Amino acid sequence: MADALDPVLNDIDRDLDNALERLFAWLRIPSISTDPAYAGHCREAAQWLEGNLTALGFETSVEETSLHPVVLAHRPKPGAPHVLFYGHYDVQPVDPLNLWRTSPFDPRIEEADGTKRIVARGASDDKGQVMTFVEACRAHLAMNGDLPVGVTILIEGAEENGSQGLPEWVEANRARLKADVALVCDTGMWDRQTPQITTSLRGLAYYEIKVTCADRDLHSGFFGGAAANPIHVLSRIIADLHDAEGRVTLPGFYDGVREPPPELLEQWRSLGLTAEKFLGPIGLKQPAGERGRLPIELIQSRPACDVNGIIGGYTGEGTKTVIASQASAKVSFRLVDDQDPEQLSKTFEAFVRERVPADCSVEVICYKGSRAVALPYDMPQLEAAQGALSAEWGREAVAVGAGGSIPIVGDFKRILGLDTLLIGFGLDDDRIHSPNEKYELTSFHKGTRSWARILSALAAA
Amino acid sequence: MADALDPVLNDIDRDLDNALERLFAWLRIPSISTDPAYAGHCREAAQWLEGNLTALGFETSVEETSLHPVVLAHRPKPGAPHVLFYGHYDVQPVDPLNLWRTSPFDPRIEEADGTKRIVARGASDDKGQVMTFVEACRAHLAMNGDLPVGVTILIEGAEENGSQGLPEWVEANRARLKADVALVCDTGMWDRQTPQITTSLRGLAYYEIKVTCADRDLHSGFFGGAAANPIHVLSRIIADLHDAEGRVTLPGFYDGVREPPPELLEQWRSLGLTAEKFLGPIGLKQPAGERGRLPIELIQSRPACDVNGIIGGYTGEGTKTVIASQASAKVSFRLVDDQDPEQLSKTFEAFVRERVPADCSVEVICYKGSRAVALPYDMPQLEAAQGALSAEWGREAVAVGAGGSIPIVGDFKRILGLDTLLIGFGLDDDRIHSPNEKYELTSFHKGTRSWARILSALAAA
Numbered sequence: 001m002a003d004a005l006d007p008v009l010n011d012i013d014r015d016l017d018n019a020l021e022r023l024f025a026w027l028r029i030p031s032i033s034t035d036p037a038y039a040g041h042c043r044e045a046a047q048w049l050e051g052n053l054t055a056l057g058f059e060t061s062v063e064e065t066s067l068h069p070v071v072l073a074h075r076p077k078p079g080a081p082h083v084l085f086y087g088h089y090d091v092q093p094v095d096p097l098n099l100w101r102t103s104p105f106d107p108r109i110e111e112a113d114g115t116k117r118i119v120a121r122g123a124s125d126d127k128g129q130v131m132t133f134v135e136a137c138r139a140h141l142a143m144n145g146d147l148p149v150g151v152t153i154l155i156e157g158a159e160e161n162g163s164q165g166l167p168e169w170v171e172a173n174r175a176r177l178k179a180d181v182a183l184v185c186d187t188g189m190w191d192r193q194t195p196q197i198t199t200s201l202r203g204l205a206y207y208e209i210k211v212t213c214a215d216r217d218l219h220s221g222f223f224g225g226a227a228a229n230p231i232h233v234l235s236r237i238i239a240d241l242h243d244a245e246g247r248v249t250l251p252g253f254y255d256g257v258r259e260p261p262p263e264l265l266e267q268w269r270s271l272g273l274t275a276e277k278f279l280g281p282i283g284l285k286q287p288a289g290e291r292g293r294l295p296i297e298l299i300q301s302r303p304a305c306d307v308n309g310i311i312g313g314y315t316g317e318g319t320k321t322v323i324a325s326q327a328s329a330k331v332s333f334r335l336v337d338d339q340d341p342e343q344l345s346k347t348f349e350a351f352v353r354e355r356v357p358a359d360c361s362v363e364v365i366c367y368k369g370s371r372a373v374a375l376p377y378d379m380p381q382l383e384a385a386q387g388a389l390s391a392e393w394g395r396e397a398v399a400v401g402a403g404g405s406i407p408i409v410g411d412f413k414r415i416l417g418l419d420t421l422l423i424g425f426g427l428d429d430d431r432i433h434s435p436n437e438k439y440e441l442t443s444f445h446k447g448t449r450s451w452a453r454i455l456s457a458l459a460a461a
Numbered sequence: 462m463a464d465a466l467d468p469v470l471n472d473i474d475r476d477l478d479n480a481l482e483r484l485f486a487w488l489r490i491p492s493i494s495t496d497p498a499y500a501g502h503c504r505e506a507a508q509w510l511e512g513n514l515t516a517l518g519f520e521t522s523v524e525e526t527s528l529h530p531v532v533l534a535h536r537p538k539p540g541a542p543h544v545l546f547y548g549h550y551d552v553q554p555v556d557p558l559n560l561w562r563t564s565p566f567d568p569r570i571e572e573a574d575g576t577k578r579i580v581a582r583g584a585s586d587d588k589g590q591v592m593t594f595v596e597a598c599r600a601h602l603a604m605n606g607d608l609p610v611g612v613t614i615l616i617e618g619a620e621e622n623g624s625q626g627l628p629e630w631v632e633a634n635r636a637r638l639k640a641d642v643a644l645v646c647d648t649g650m651w652d653r654q655t656p657q658i659t660t661s662l663r664g665l666a667y668y669e670i671k672v673t674c675a676d677r678d679l680h681s682g683f684f685g686g687a688a689a690n691p692i693h694v695l696s697r698i699i700a701d702l703h704d705a706e707g708r709v710t711l712p713g714f715y716d717g718v719r720e721p722p723p724e725l726l727e728q729w730r731s732l733g734l735t736a737e738k739f740l741g742p743i744g745l746k747q748p749a750g751e752r753g754r755l756p757i758e759l760i761q762s763r764p765a766c767d768v769n770g771i772i773g774g775y776t777g778e779g780t781k782t783v784i785a786s787q788a789s790a791k792v793s794f795r796l797v798d799d800q801d802p803e804q805l806s807k808t809f810e811a812f813v814r815e816r817v818p819a820d821c822s823v824e825v826i827c828y829k830g831s832r833a834v835a836l837p838y839d840m841p842q843l844e845a846a847q848g849a850l851s852a853e854w855g856r857e858a859v860a861v862g863a864g865g866s867i868p869i870v871g872d873f874k875r876i877l878g879l880d881t882l883l884i885g886f887g888l889d890d891d892r893i894h895s896p897n898e899k900y901e902l903t904s905f906h907k908g909t910r911s912w913a914r915i916l917s918a919l920a921a922a
Binding site (some may be wrong): 033034035036066079092093097148160161162188202204206213214215216217218219220221222223224225226227228229230231234235236238239242276279282283284285286287288289290296298299303304305306307308310311312313314315316317318319320321322323324327328329330334357358359362367402405416420426432433434435452 | 494495496497500553554556611621622623627649663665667674675676677678680681682683684685686687688689690692693695697699700701702736739740741743744745746747748750751756759760763764765766767768769770771772773774775776778779780781783784785788790791792818819820821824828858864866889892893894895896904
């Protein structure tokens, strides 16, 4: 009854070079979603995937949202469980471009530190990861003429832009997204050898603050000491956001944040992820956030606030004695448990406005926010997927929370009633969102084999 | 014995259009000194002036310094006093370019608010001002075949870059710069109707701080709350630089700062320059610096600290969930009285380093600093110049201090033993260092006439 798995795995091994060629073609399309100048390339990336999935035998369409289109592909299997796979074809901006060793949209295989890796923007986040699932489907279809379970694939194009337009589209297309479980491939491994299923995700609230003081740039020689300086105002706001203990100072910020149960904390402690081990690979030693917390708490069960960008005044070479008229910063919060992004928006805006002098002005732009999500530990599919992953990697798959945000997971639960298995093969040093993003060849190859196994396991679950 | 002045003034009136054409030709050369890409244009601006002064009958040369060349021109007059005139041909960068109504290096006459003004980068600071002196010389030479006094003209090309290379050049060329008094045209009028001689200048110390945390840009979802953020570090440093009373918090910063004598303070108070009057024209209302000081104190007799630029992380459109590896800021101090820029550099660097976490790093670049200068009130030339200015403008010339820095004035005193008369015709709303810089046609025309009168007055002094 069950399709044979070994021929599928063998076919994945045999076809690896072709699979890479397919991925590279997709990586060459600069589908940067946050910059309107790349909107055409986003559509191109969607259309490329539509062609690929149609050729595999999916009923596929490119569908409009309020921002970039989504790709929707169906292959039903009556009587079998049905899964909804989600990923995104859009990628982060590439600046600072001068730090890339090779062009970000000219993918290549590099060898470093004894491993082969695919280097390109989107190699790991998320085109490489998406293609592990697509290639697993391809191999099943090639060897068995069918998939072990019914599959719907939904690949969006605005994940790096807060998934703008997606919740509305999901809401409007609920009937076409029916499934027993959702699968997402946009997370990482525990380490190089140990697969991971991510069971919770932090939420995200992202803001931009623009402070305007004088109505023009001023000469600091003439006005310095008398005229308000928006960089000073902005720096004061940012400095005030954290206290000396590394805690966020917004009133009520920690409302809804729960302490993990002692047994979970003990389990985390036993993982031995010290500050040195966690921060050493990126050149740091000491945790910068709340004092007295394990690194794993700081990035999983605790909220955080980071300024993601700041600009104002003269930033070219040399000196310019100017007092800028305007300065701006992008500020984001990672949320956990029951923290409410809408409440946060109100508190944050009030906090900012309180710190702007009466004769200056401020604009607070609120980008889309998302709540944290936690998955039930008793999902039947969780055990099946853990077994499949452990078989592939030869190690017990770890089930833990993660620091990043994938807003759609909360939407799937809210709109479709679906729980999500978050399984991905990224590594901590993949440099996603940074220059020289990479995806290990092992991640791609064994990731594809992992999904082939998981699809079979879910058929039996 | 004395050359006739009236024909000179008449010639200035008659030749105004030609004078503007000459100025425009100079303004078209984009001599931005702080950006190495414009080094060729700096030299071009020097050579243009060399040609102009040679044609007038000066013995002129373009001479090398460690950065951009200076223009040196001589016309001795045995038995008469000798003046050394200083100005600069370099200009500030033009960003943000999109805020210019017309191209910054395409000078034109605009009419607004009932006045005609020359609009271009450098129109006021300092090409337009320099040409008021050059055109005054031209008219004297045209009408009388000679100048009332011996004149040396020194025009440098790095004033907007801390006069890099100039003090060394002056030191090496002391013998060629002998004079009885120095004249500088790089300051402003008291108001549209009232001429001003600037009798003190604040010093300047300019730094750049570069904070580096992780060795790469990080994903704030994964690392947020655990990894140090250089924008937070930088904001803390900037916020800590001022206390709640607007005072600079650097230890010993106010050492060497003197309170003005009560009678001077009373004189300033009587000028009626309220915060509303001073800040209203730039869209502000309340002084941002030290509490309880007059605006005129804040910009003249009190030191100040301003962040002139800041940049870090993602500054494009939309959102990017990144923790930057590096962030940097340009920070400058305006100095008064006996504040020592060298001592300040030590204190400032220590202050910065104390606030950088042990596992992060910081680079503090120190651009050239200059002490404040104050001119003696009993200079014989001061009275002569005041009389000439009052005759031209029909109002008593005000003698006051100014907020900006012209480092060379201190060097002239130290190296050449020369006191400097600072006389200029800029207005507060000239937008020097900002988009749409302008110089009133009246400033240019009556400024030229003023210098013609001053040269004659100095011959008699």
